[in-house]
Amino acid sequence: MGAQWKAKHKDLAANAKGRLFGKLAKEIMIAARAGADPAGNSRLRLVVEQARKVSMPKETLDRAIKKGAGLTGESVHFEHVIYEGFAPHRVPVMVECLTDNVNRTAPEMRVLFRKGQLGTSGSVSWDFDHVGMIEAEPASPDADPEMAAIEAGAQDFEPAAEDHPVVFLTDATDLDLVSRALPAQGFTVLSAKLGYKPKNPVDPASLSAEDLEEVETFLAAIDANDDVQNVFVGLAG
Numbered sequence: 001m002g003a004q005w006k007a008k009h010k011d012l013a014a015n016a017k018g019r020l021f022g023k024l025a026k027e028i029m030i031a032a033r034a035g036a037d038p039a040g041n042s043r044l045r046l047v048v049e050q051a052r053k054v055s056m057p058k059e060t061l062d063r064a065i066k067k068g069a070g071l072t073g074e075s076v077h078f079e080h081v082i083y084e085g086f087a088p089h090r091v092p093v094m095v096e097c098l099t100d101n102v103n104r105t106a107p108e109m110r111v112l113f114r115k116g117q118l119g120t121s122g123s124v125s126w127d128f129d130h131v132g133m134i135e136a137e138p139a140s141p142d143a144d145p146e147m148a149a150i151e152a153g154a155q156d157f158e159p160a161a162e163d164h165p166v167v168f169l170t171d172a173t174d175l176d177l178v179s180r181a182l183p184a185q186g187f188t189v190l191s192a193k194l195g196y197k198p199k200n201p202v203d204p205a206s207l208s209a210e211d212l213e214e215v216e217t218f219l220a221a222i223d224a225n226d227d228v229q230n231v232f233v234g235l236a237g
Contacts, residue, residue, distance in 0.1 A: 017054075019224070019226070020054060021051075021054075021056050021057075021060060022226065023098075023228075023229050024047065024050065024051045024054070024056060024064075025056075025060060025064040026078055026098045026229065027047045027098075027229070028044065028047050028048065028051065028061065028064040028065055028068060029064050029065075029067055029068030029076050029078070030068060030076075030078060030098070031043040031044035031046075031047050031068065032044055032064070032065045032066075032067075032068030032069040033068055033069065033070075033076075035069065036065050036066065036068075036069035036071065042176040043176075044065070046175075046176065046179060046191075046192045046193070047193075048061065048065075049189070050190070050191040050192075053190055053191075077100060078098040078099060078100055079098070079099055079100070079102055080096070080097070080098060081096075081097045081098075081099060081102060081105065082094060082095065082096055082097070082121075082125070083095040083097065083109045083113075083118065084118075084119045084120070084121065084122070084123050084124035084125055085113050085116055085117050085118040085119040085123070085124060086116045086117040086119065086124070087116045087215045087218045087219060087233065088115055088116055088211070088214045088215055088218055089202075089207055089211050089214070089215060090202070091116075091202050091215050091233060091234055091235050092124045092127055092128070092198065092202075092233070092234035093116070093124070093219070093222070093231065093232070093233050093234070094124060094125065094128055094196045094231075094232040094233075095109065095222055095228055095230075095231055095232075096195075096196075096228070096229045096230040096231075096232070097109075097225075097227045097228050097229060098227065098229050099227040104227075105225075105227045108225060108227070109225075112221055112222050112225065115214075115218050116218055124234075125196070127198060127199050127200055127234060128196040128197060128198050128199060128232065128234070129196070129197045129199060130172055130194065130195075130196060131155070131169050131170060131171070131172060131194070131195065131196070131197050132169065132170035132171065132172055132174060132175030132178065132192065132193075132194055132195075133167055133168075133169060133170075133191075133192070133193055133194070133195040133197075134154070134167065134168040134169075134170065134175070134178060134179050134182065134189060134191070134192045135164075135165045135166070135167055135189070135190040135191045135192075136165060136166050136167075136168060136182055136187040136188060136189045136190055137160075137165045137166065137187065137188050137190060138166070138186060138187055138188075139183070139186050139187060139188050140186050142186065143185070143186030143187055144186075145157050145159065145160075145166045145168075145187070147185070148168070148182060148185035148186060148187050149168055151181070151184075151185050152168070152178045152181035152182050152184075152185050153170070153174060153177060153178050153181060154168040154169060154170050154174075154178050155169050155170055155171060156168075156169045157169060161237075165190055166187070168182065168187075169197065172194055175192055175193075175194060176192070179192040193230070195230060195232055196232040197232075198232075198233070198234035198235075198236075200234070201234045201235055201236035202234055202235050202236065203236050204235060204236060204237050215233075215235070219231055219233060
């Protein structure tokens with residue numbers, strides 16, 4: 001959970017499919033500004049691969065690329081905004097948004113953080129490292145994540161857990177390089193993005209079951225906002 005928060009319940013994840021496509025479409029449009037051809041645009045290539053793996057409709061994918069590249073005549077402008085603060089019980093949270101209207105997003109975040117605490121810029125980010133995060137799964141039973149991390153140039157890795165694949169951690173500038181190298185080490189890349197890893201995550205064992213449920217409910221409400229792209233939480237495990 002320390003790398004990136006995701007809904008645990010499968011029914012909740014299924015209901016969020018439309019939101020997932022919307023978030024990916026934003027990522028695609030922004031990446032496509034540097035060119036509509038994934039072969040010559042590494043950022044676009046990575047997000048297109050991610051979109052295909054979650055079965056985004058081809059029409060939706062193509063439309064997002066063309067819109068972002070300016071091929072439809074439409075103007076696309078999204079502002080990247082980070083909100084920092086705490087979930088209930090002082091669990092640190094970094095919320096990454098892409099919005100076309102900060103004047104809408106900011107008050108919505110203030111409302112969502114009422115059950116926690118919204119901080120100022122830098123109030124929480126100091127306790128996170130900005131890193132590349134690559135989710136991958138072994139292509140064969142013999143694939144060794146530790147050896148793959150070493151050979152591909154990753155800084156570290158988080159072993160696979162229930163409902164979560166292996167996460168390879170890289171320097172922010174090495175994200176594309178490592179994601180290209182992993183297939184040769186026996187791993188299929190599922191997604192690759194920049195994110196925030198907590199330096200001092202809160203141990204879930206220090207919270208009661210009721211407290212953890214309260215944190216999960218808070219995070220689910222944040223993630224459901226249309227402008228939220230990613231939620232990074234300082235909770236171990």
